[in-house]
Amino acid sequence: MNICDQIYLYKYICPDKIAIKSENESLTYNDLNISINMIANGLLSKSIREGCKVAILLNNSIKFLEIFLGASKAGWTVIVLDPKWSSKEIDYVLEKSKPELTFTEDELVHRVDFNEKSMDLIIVNKKGGRKEENRNLNDFTDWVIRNSKNNPQLKHDNPILLIGFTSGTTGKPKGYLRSHETWFESFYSTNYEFGINFNDVVIAPGPLVHSLSLYAAIHALFIGATFYLVDKFSPHKLISVLNKVEDSVIYMVPSMTHSVIDCIKKDRINFNPPKILISAGSKWLKSSKNEVKYYFEGVKIFEFYGSSEASFITLLDPKGNNLKPESVGRAFKNVRISIRDEEGNEVGVNEVGKLFVSSNMIFSGYYDDQLEAERIIKDEWLEMEDYAKMDDDGFVFIVGRSRNMIISGGLNVFPEEIEKILLTLEEVEETMVTGILDKYWGEKIVALIKWKENQQLHFNEIKAYCKKYLSAYKVPQEIISVKEFPYTNSGKIARGKIDKKLSKERLK
Template identity: 40%
Template sequence: MNLSEPILQYATQQPNKVALSDGHESRTYSALVRRMKQIAQGLHQNGLDQDKIAIISTNRIEFVEVFLGAIYAGCVPIPMDPKWSAKEINTIVEQCQPKMIFTENAFAKNIFLQDREIPFITFSTENAGSYDKWVAPLMPESEMETNELLFIGFTSGTTGTPKGYLRTHVSWMNSFEATSEAFQLNNMEHVLAPGPFVHSLSLFAIMQSLYRGATFHISKDFNAKNVLQLCKQIPDMIVFVVPTMIESLMKEVISPETQIQALISSGGKWTEASKNKCKEVFDSAKLYEFYGSSEASYISYLDIKEENRPNSVGRPFQSVEVSIRDEQFQEVATGSIGQLYIRSDMIFKGYYQLPEKTKAAFRDGWLIIGDFIYMDQDGYLHMAGRSNNMMVTGGLNVFPEEVESVLQQIPEIEEVMVLGVSDIYWGEQVTAIVKWKGQQRLSTEDIKTYCRKHLAGYKAPKQIITVDQFIYTSSGKIARQVMKDYTKRVMI
């Protein structure tokens, strides 16, 4: 199976329908398929056969063309984050050894090749680039080649160095089917995902849009006013976002001008206060939150308007088997916290060139998610915390996510991250990094008093660090490791 097959069919069935639009130029399905075949032909002429192709680019039509052209040729595209440092980019290039690199002029200067030559194709910016000249003479004669792998992606690196994960065609096509069934997206005509294409949420949205024969609208970067304006011009839009984007949209929206069909959120914790406000602001839209990962695809989902389940990450998708187990790999009772394991036909193939980490990610055929979860009597999952974030204070386990969910209810707090700071007495001291909404600051004792109404006393923060701004990954999540390093520096 090949993800490009339905796109070929749409080029025949609806050749003049717009597949991609960035507001300035567009590609119909027939034009997109022609360009896809031209790129495949160019790769073959350069001797590439099931080789790796790097793409280092911002959001643009050419990104999608190259991605599709590579998979049509049987090659494996590797989207790389242009916001990475030059060191990170070169580390990944050396690790993956791509045979060709497609990039923008601004990023080409950050790539330093060691003892080898790789052809560079640069996207045109103000008529300075080789891409159009490279593609134009090519004839779209290539036949579709097969490759089990769809692409190699990289985790967002919220807690450390990004890892390459291997995705297959079949796993993503199964994920498309799961999405359509769960979110009831029967009228998928216009899709928008204003996050970076290099991250799986937006890349998945693009491919699902094309897989369904819809029009995908490209945003160069996220701008709440521009997103709302586009949704006003094109009613019934399906929008894939992260919670931080939803907050920005709600600050800018002028109801009832924007008629959005569905807002689908993932990639971070969506607070209950934000959900309740969103139900009022986007009262006519479907609102969904899903829980998943780059390795697992979809795990569970929640219909925000139809299911009143505070602090739940929803019910498992129909095709996902869930098991919650203790340290002895025994299933825990309903309502008890354990580590989450899943089985589905949507999970990844493994980590690139990391056989030990791949082996460690599975146990007896189950994918280890790395999250601690409990399931209620009605089959809804509730997050306790991530295993790699867990703190041990006074010999007791504390999940920062649990404490954060309580602190987020305090009106004076705009954003918060909880972590453990090394302490001689406690082992780790529960610490909260806080961005305040206004001028009012609560004392540590005020915070402790509030927390003790909802949490065991040992889980309450023992110190507060105030920041003006959090640092985020390019996928919109708090960069936890960067913030931890910052905390260590300010406490020295």
């Protein structure tokens, strides 16, 4: 079972149909399959053993998708590296996962000292006139043209498609395993719930290194649709793309949607809205949804709630959005939901408990940490970190998130990681980082700081300092100075009390 088997059929069903399109390039299904085969055969010529891994450190490009699918067809497991990560984070993932080969690009190759690592390196857009010390470095064009265009014959099936890395509770990236089979299940459920089909043009303007955009792209190709690739998100660029495409389907996090609306309002731009808007990453405020409905006239809005480990959990469809916009919707197709108390017993209607999920879309475990997977998956039920309640109609409402995680702009941020950096400033005595509801970001990262006597830094100084050690999306967006923190009986900062107070103040 391989996700590329279905894509291969379109070489015969619709060879000249555009599979992937970007601003300056397009690729038919015939050409896409040739490229996939050449990359797969190149990898198989290196090794046919089971369990081989390849890393991708690339910005958005058609080559990213070709390499992902070529590796998948070869039965290699793909590791996706985020160019926005710090060099330390990239190095940590490479050391932990130990891929046999890494695809990267000229402007990113020096982010990591690949000479110290026993892996081959292939540069996708290698520029001339520069000498390389790495003997294992290859130019992508030179490498790929040596490989056969024929459909490769695999000697084994590798069930693991992808190792995705998401920040763990300590802020260090944690690898979750995704199989071909779970993506098949997700594809079928997506077809049922969203009604995306062969004739659609699918757009996901976020980075392909994030699961939402990568999933949207591969699902579009799986059903024979056209995927329109946006190299880098900007509201003006996205509006330009939408105005070229009729009846598009778009995947976005709320912060992107609000950027588009702000752009339309400010510049009075003509806008051709998509026919379907699929939102994920963070919950919209009700007022924000009304604004989206106004400016995205006639659009069908779908919001889904999920996680890297669980995939899809619930869906708030257009009807549900009108009935109960504050909820995260009902259980997704082929998903079972259970809300339980601390003893593991199911709670009653509208009672709060820990959320558990069961489906054939659940992940296959954590890379190099099977004990943690066994802790949260028992009897086919995955224990989530969220607390929730369910009403009489089956609508789920998320009440709180354990372990203090912030979701800002659709990205997971752990406050402990930011606090650790802030506490290295000699002017800071104590700090607590939290997220507050924001119509643009979903949650805005706010740092509360108790300063040492007669010492205080300007907000811009703090931002500049944090950017040295943190990815840009983890940098605080607001600073609040406090004289004292409230504490729990155990002497820890009382996060719950502070969050409650901040929420009340912002709602006034």
